[in-house]
Amino acid sequence: MRTLILKTASDYLLPILLLFSIFILLRGHYLPGGGFVGGLMASIAFVLHAFANGLKDTKKLLKFHPGFLMPAGLLLSFLSGLLPVILQDAAFMTGLWLENPIPVIGSIGTALFFDVGVYIVVLGVTLTIIFTISESA
């Protein structure tokens, strides 16, 4: 089912949803949100694009197989946990923070990179599952 309205709307919705997912990701340290929800939203953006334009177009847009995102995100989270062990000989997953907060994003620490890793993993897993199902359907 391809309608012109959905197709046109999805072109605008994709960047807006992706931006919103990043907003939710950054918001997650103290407020509801975070990597998991953000990742789900980002994958919804791509799924909507796939509904409107077909799977092929979305795959072309992504340029690589979403399955690749799983180990990449895991590696990022893993390294963010490992960083304090290497730098300060502190326990695994100890939070390291930059002293001065950066405008817009706020204070940056290893927890942010951990959450970004979760975001990427969730995006990869959801897209892999949905693409596999819609390919075989």
Next chain:
Amino acid sequence: MTQQFLLYPLLWQLFLSIVLMFAWRHIQIQKIISIVGSAIGVGLSVALFYEVWQNGTLVVQAASWKAPFGISFVGDMLAATLVLLTSIAGLAVSSYSAASLIPARLRFGYFSIFHFLILGLTGAFLTGDIFNLYVWFEIIIISSFVLITLGGEKAQIEGAVKYFTLNFLASIIFLTAIAVLYGLAGSLNMADLAILIPQIENRGLVEVAAILFLVAFGIKSAVFPLYFWLPASYHTPPSAIAAIFGGLLTKVGVYALIRFFSLMFVEDVLLDQILMVIAILTLISGGLGAMVQTNVRKVFSYLIICHIGFMIAGLAMFTELAIAGAVFYLIHDIVVKTNLFMISGLIYRIKGSNRFKELGGIYKEYPKLSLMMIIPMFSLIGVPPLSGFWPKISLIIASFDTQSYFILAAVIFASFITLVVVAKLWAEVFWKDPDKFPKKNHFLYFKKMTLARKLQMILPILMLTGVSLYLGFGAENIQQLSIRITSELMNTDFYINAVLPNN
């Protein structure tokens, strides 16, 4: 630096699985990474073991949140020993699966999931927090569920459904028990609980929590009457997978039982009696089950159940010697059971079947291999001076000391029945003249394998046999180790002070 060392074996396995996921489509590269990585993992675990042996318990508070608020990882002697054994079994099975599994099964991330399983096991042994233990159990279940269904044969799916349903039920009961305990004590840190539980006034509810934990871990460790999932599922996946399952999965349950009932729910007469009855019935029913089976792997599955009884018996008697026997048996059992399932896979490769009536004459064809295979079976029975013999001595002496003659009888009965089962197996599989059966087409028989592949299958068996022999002939060292573990377990202040130094 030394404190952080505790988590290295754990983090290394996680790192390995991530790297293996990057190499998703390249099976050959995955095989090399997995085998080399597992060997490095053994190195790390040996270093951890040495560190703990020399300098005592290591504790890491994850993310530097102080106990009891954060998650503690505790490497005492028991945990370090089990991590070491896990990594040794992991190395053996990694090499063995590289040789024995067909590419169709390896294609869907087998090695990556395999290392996640080892990660879950290592984490379960190291954690000092009950909820974290639950999470590691989930990692173990999920990855083992993937491993047991990889390949998607009908029998596999059937076995997997039984396996998953009952283990899932165990998880739910485990979670319920955690909820009850948290409502009572307000903490889930094991060391903290060891202090809090004796102070709780509502003893009835404490007992309920204890029983719920007992049922949950009872299902996991396959004790009577909760073992039915095990013989229904362990013979369905390829033997490499069954080897890691048989060697380690049930033992995590036993480990959890030992930890919980020696640290937190200590003085409870009712529980001791329940454990004693369970131990006796497990020993008898597992042994009898093994007697009537006519499939090599089903026999081994029932023997797993039977021998879990020895460890539960040691825990039930709860004297220093009995626990030492249980711990020694745990060490011996991990090595031997992993090895036995790999042997069943080797038999399958040689003859193309695991059913008694299609087997026979292996001794005539491969006398040296047969002799190699008999050593783990003899240590399983406990023929002196092999490894199964020594812990049984401790258990028997302990049962005299505590005058629990039913346990004494059950231990002797189970040892005897193991002897009968192994003798029957030896006669049917190795000595009997085989009937003529048509050769399977499209089946890679052991004879047709390349030498490198044969070695990849035989070397892990040889390695574990070597470990078994060491456990038998170096029994003095292992006994010393078990006694040290026991003294750490019996003296709970030791564990508590390590985790909560300012208490």
